[in-house]
Amino acid sequence: MGSIGTTNGSGIGHGSAAVARRQHAEGPAAMLGIGTANPTGVEVPQNIFAENLFRVTKSDHLTELQQKLTRICEKTGIDKRHFHLTEETLVAHPELYDHDAQSLDNRLAMTVDAVPKLAQCAAAKAISEWGRPASEITHLVFSTYSAWGAPSADLRLATLLGLRPTVSRTILSLHGCYGGGRALGLARELAENNRGARVLVACAEITLVCFGGPDGGNLVGHALFGDGAGAVIVGAGPFRDGEQSPIFEMVHATQTTVPKTEHALGMQVSGSGVDFHLAIQVPTLIGQNVERCLLDAFRGGDDDDDDGHGAHLPSPLSGNGKWNDLFWAVHPGGRPILDNIDKVLQLEPEKLGASRHVLREYGNMSGATIVFVLDELRRRRSLLPEWGAMLAFGPGVTIETMVLRCPR
Numbered sequence: 001m002g003s004i005g006t007t008n009g010s011g012i013g014h015g016s017a018a019v020a021r022r023q024h025a026e027g028p029a030a031m032l033g034i035g036t037a038n039p040t041g042v043e044v045p046q047n048i049f050a051e052n053l054f055r056v057t058k059s060d061h062l063t064e065l066q067q068k069l070t071r072i073c074e075k076t077g078i079d080k081r082h083f084h085l086t087e088e089t090l091v092a093h094p095e096l097y098d099h100d101a102q103s104l105d106n107r108l109a110m111t112v113d114a115v116p117k118l119a120q121c122a123a124a125k126a127i128s129e130w131g132r133p134a135s136e137i138t139h140l141v142f143s144t145y146s147a148w149g150a151p152s153a154d155l156r157l158a159t160l161l162g163l164r165p166t167v168s169r170t171i172l173s174l175h176g177c178y179g180g181g182r183a184l185g186l187a188r189e190l191a192e193n194n195r196g197a198r199v200l201v202a203c204a205e206i207t208l209v210c211f212g213g214p215d216g217g218n219l220v221g222h223a224l225f226g227d228g229a230g231a232v233i234v235g236a237g238p239f240r241d242g243e244q245s246p247i248f249e250m251v252h253a254t255q256t257t258v259p260k261t262e263h264a265l266g267m268q269v270s271g272s273g274v275d276f277h278l279a280i281q282v283p284t285l286i287g288q289n290v291e292r293c294l295l296d297a298f299r300g301g302d303d304d305d306d307d308g309h310g311a312h313l314p315s316p317l318s319g320n321g322k323w324n325d326l327f328w329a330v331h332p333g334g335r336p337i338l339d340n341i342d343k344v345l346q347l348e349p350e351k352l353g354a355s356r357h358v359l360r361e362y363g364n365m366s367g368a369t370i371v372f373v374l375d376e377l378r379r380r381r382s383l384l385p386e387w388g389a390m391l392a393f394g395p396g397v398t399i400e401t402m403v404l405r406c407p408r
C-alpha cells in the first residue's frame, strides 16, 4: 500500500503529476462574454423613492423619518433603481412591511423562481456574446442571498439554460456585495486548473427578501439597494473556433478579510425576513484598507512564476500617480466608498466613471453590481489602458481584488 499518493517508488506519483500538468489550461483565464439584466416591471426614480415607500407602506404619518430618508436618498449618487417587487404585490402582502409578521416563507416563495429567471436573462446575453452553445459550459458558479432552498437556485438556472447534466455547480450564499468578486475569483481558478473548462458565473439579487417598512431601522439599505443580475463566461486557452476573444484577462486575484471588522457589515435572517446592518464606518474602513490589498494583489503576481505572467505585472506605487495608469472596476457599494477610494489612491476624476455610472443608473445590486461595472468598462474598452484592477467589498469586511488586463 505504502506508495499510493507518494511521488517516489511506484511511479504512481509521477503519473498523477503529469496528469495534473496536462489538466492545466494555457495562459490566464479571461472573460469571454458578459451579460446583465434587471427586472422589467418597476423602475423608481430616486427623487420620489422616499415618498413612494412611505405611501405604499402606509407610513405617511412618520414625517421625520421620511425627511431623513429623503436626505439620505439625495446623497446616494443614485438616479434610479429597478425592483421586482410591485405595488400590487405589496397590497396583496402587507406582511412584507410589518416587521412583527412571519413573512420569510412568503418572501422565499416569491424569489425562488424569480432569482434564477433573472440570472437566466443575464446568462443568455453572456452566452450569446461568448459564441458557443450553452451545452459547452462545464462549470456554474452562482452567487445570491435572495433565494434559498434545495435543490438550489444554481440547479434551477442550469435547467432553465439547458446546461448538461454533468455541469459542475457551486452556489455561494450570503456573501452579499463581494459575492460577484468571489464568484469571478473562483471561476478564474476553475478555468486555469481544468483545461477546456468554460465557467458560467451568475449573480442575481432581488431585494424583496429584505424589504421592510421604513420604521424597521434600515433607511440606508432602503436608499441604496436595487435588483439585478450579472453573468460572465470565463475560460482559458486554448480557445475554440467561434469563441469571443478575451475581453478582460483575469491575471491574479486575492481575498482579504480586514481583522476585527465583523461587526461592520452583516445580514440577520429571521421569520420576518432579512435585516441588513451597514455600520457608518464602512466607507472609512474600506478607504483605509484598499491600498494594501491592491499592493498585495499586484505583488502576488510576481510569485506566480509558473503561470508566466508574474514577471509582466506592473508595480503601481502609492502617492506618485501610478494608480492612474490603470483602469478601475470598483464595486460602487456607496458614493462615499468611491469618494474615499478616489482620495486614498489620488485617482483622476474619471477613473471611477464606470462605477459611478452603474451606481447612478441601478443603485447597489450587491454581488451583481461588479458585473455591470465590467460591462460598462467593456463599452469604454478602446479608451482603457492595458492593466486594470477590480475591487469588491462585503461582510467580513472582505475585500476581493483582481488584477485585470485588457488585451489589445
Ligand SMILES: CC(C)(COP(=O)(O)OP(=O)(O)OC[C@H]1O[C@@H](n2cnc3c(N)ncnc32)[C@H](O)[C@@H]1OP(=O)(O)O)[C@@H](O)C(=O)NCCC(=O)NCCSC(=O)/C=C/c1ccc(O)cc1
Pocket: 068, 071, 072, 075, 076, 145, 174, 175, 176, 177, 178, 220, 224, 265, 266, 267, 276, 277, 278, 279, 280, 281, 282, 283, 332, 333, 334, 335, 336, 337, 364, 366, 393, 394, 395
Ligand atoms: C448615502 C449615505 C447613506 C449618506 O451619504 P453621506 O455622504 O455619508 O452623508 P451624511 O454624512 O450627511 O449622512 C446623511 C445621513 O445618513 C446617515 N448615515 C450615513 N451612513 C449611515 C449608516 N451606515 N447607517 C445609518 N445612518 C447612516 C447619517 O447619520 C446622516 O443622518 P442625518 O444626520 O440624520 O441626516 C452614504 O453614507 C452611504 O452610501 N453609505 C452606505 C455605505 C455602505 O456601507 N455601503 C455598503 C458597502 S458594502 C456592500 O455593498 C455590501 C452590502 C451587503 C450586502 C448583503 C449583505 O448580506 C450584507 C451587506
